[in-house]
Amino acid sequence: MKALCIDAYGGPEQARLRDLPVPAPGAGEVQVRLAAAGINFMDIHTRQGKYATSRTYPQRLPTTLGIEGAGRIAALGEGVTEFHLGQRVAWCLVWGSYAEYAIVPAARLVALPDAIAEETAVAALFHGLTAHYLIHDTACLAPGMTALVLAASGGIGQMLLALGTRAGARMLGVTSDPTKAALARTRGAAEVFLYENGGFAAAARAATGGRGVDVVFDPIGAPSLRDSFRAARRQGLIVAFGSVGGTMRDLDPIELGEAGSLFLTRPRLADHIADSATLRRRAADIFTAISDGSLRIEIAGRYRLEQVAEAHAALEGRRLVGKPVLIF
Numbered sequence: 244m245k246a247l248c249i250d251a252y253g254g255p256e257q258a259r260l261r262d263l264p265v266p267a268p269g270a271g272e273v274q275v276r277l278a279a280a281g282i283n284f285m286d287i288h289t290r291q292g293k294y295a296t297s298r299t300y301p302q303r304l305p306t307t308l309g310i311e312g313a314g315r316i317a318a319l320g321e322g323v324t325e326f327h328l329g330q331r332v333a334w335c336l337v338w339g340s341y342a343e344y345a346i347v348p349a350a351r352l353v354a355l356p357d358a359i360a361e362e363t364a365v366a367a368l369f370h371g372l373t374a375h376y377l378i379h380d381t382a383c384l385a386p387g388m389t390a391l392v393l394a395a396s397g398g399i400g401q402m403l404l405a406l407g408t409r410a411g412a413r414m415l416g417v418t419s420d421p422t423k424a425a426l427a428r429t430r431g432a433a434e435v436f437l438y439e440n441g442g443f444a445a446a447a448r449a450a451t452g453g454r455g456v457d458v459v460f461d462p463i464g465a466p467s468l469r470d471s472f473r474a475a476r477r478q479g480l481i482v483a484f485g486s487v488g489g490t491m492r493d494l495d496p497i498e499l500g501e502a503g504s505l506f507l508t509r510p511r512l513a514d515h516i517a518d519s520a521t522l523r524r525r526a527a528d529i530f531t532a533i534s535d536g537s538l539r540i541e542i543a544g545r546y547r548l549e550q551v552a553e554a555h556a557a558l559e560g561r562r563l564v565g566k567p568v569l570i571f
């Protein structure tokens with residue numbers, strides 16, 4: 244089978260297209276013939292070695308890239324009884340989906356409803372599950388609350404806007420250009436600001452009568468985090484869920500006190516889908532939101548295995564609106 248692998252951390256040149264034997268499932272695992280895989284910033288972070296020492300995502304070399312896929316079950320490992328051959332399934336946070344076949348623990352699978360195509364599933368699942376826990380468990384958004392979403396037109400950003408609006412909160416967005424801002428409005432943002440070297444913080448305060456927002460969702464990191472503090476209300480919550488712009492390494496906790504006794508959290512999806520029941524409950528809610536039209540899935544581009552470097556460059560170059568997917 245064809246697979247995109249790395250033997251060393253680094254730039255796009257480290258990703259090698261290989262011919263590997265089709266892997267067999269062990270006990271409790273299934274073998275899936277992939278139809279589609281998601282292309283994520285986490286794949287770039289994996290290639291760069293950001294998880295080299297992680298305990299949450301203990302990914303070591305050599306490895307096959309890709310953390311999210313969908314397809315049909317081609318073989319069942321010993322003891323797997325809840326799924327059947329040929330069944331359409333999807334998963335995320337299991338490495339190895341940039342390949343024609345993947346081995347996935349049955350506990351990490353969700354069954355796909357008939358109405359959800361494989362490419363929709365991979366465009367929706369990882370980002371959707373993330374937005375789901377961020378809205379409902381981390382921020383606990385409810386009517387009367389206001390939240391600010393940075394990178395609002397991005398994969399997770401669009402879903403935060405849609406699910407936050409569905410939860411009854413007032414959602415504001417920040418993005419880098421007017422075209423992306425227009426898209427964020429269609430996903431539920433009441434107002435969208437441009438970064439303007441941190442000027443978005445004053446704009447968000449003005450939009451809340453000077454009070455500041457209850458919650459800021461910041462996936463960017465070092466370039467924006469201090470400005471996010473300035474956008475929040477006293478005792479507000481800063482959800483630093485990513486670091487596409489680089490990790491902040493010089494934060495003194497006293498800054499949170501000075502900014503109004505803020506709460507800062509750096510949550511991870513793995514801790515919010517730790518058991519199959521929670522994973523499948525969240526996935527079912529995402530699929531329902533797609534079916535009832537409250538969550539629209541924007542596919543930013545369809546790529547082949549040979550073109551993954553192109554997709555990664557577009558992600559890093561901020562040229563995509565929505566989610567790129569890999570089609571087999």
Ligand SMILES: NC(=O)c1ccc[n+]([C@@H]2O[C@H](COP(=O)([O-])OP(=O)(O)OC[C@H]3O[C@@H](n4cnc5c(N)ncnc54)[C@H](OP(=O)(O)O)[C@@H]3O)[C@@H](O)[C@H]2O)c1
Binds near residue numbers: 284419486488489512
């Ligand atoms: N904590 C979790 O549970 C969790 C789960 C999934 C993903 N993540 C993280 O969330 C982050 C976002 O992932 P995503 O897949 O949704 O990406 P994305 O939002 O689709 O793309 C990143 C967006 O960030 C903005 N951006 C700002 N500065 C950037 C920079 N220096 N380089 C690249 N983009 C920049 C761009 O939008 P503008 O042009 O509008 O600024 C770009 O569209 C990643 O760090 C990922 O690892 C965290």
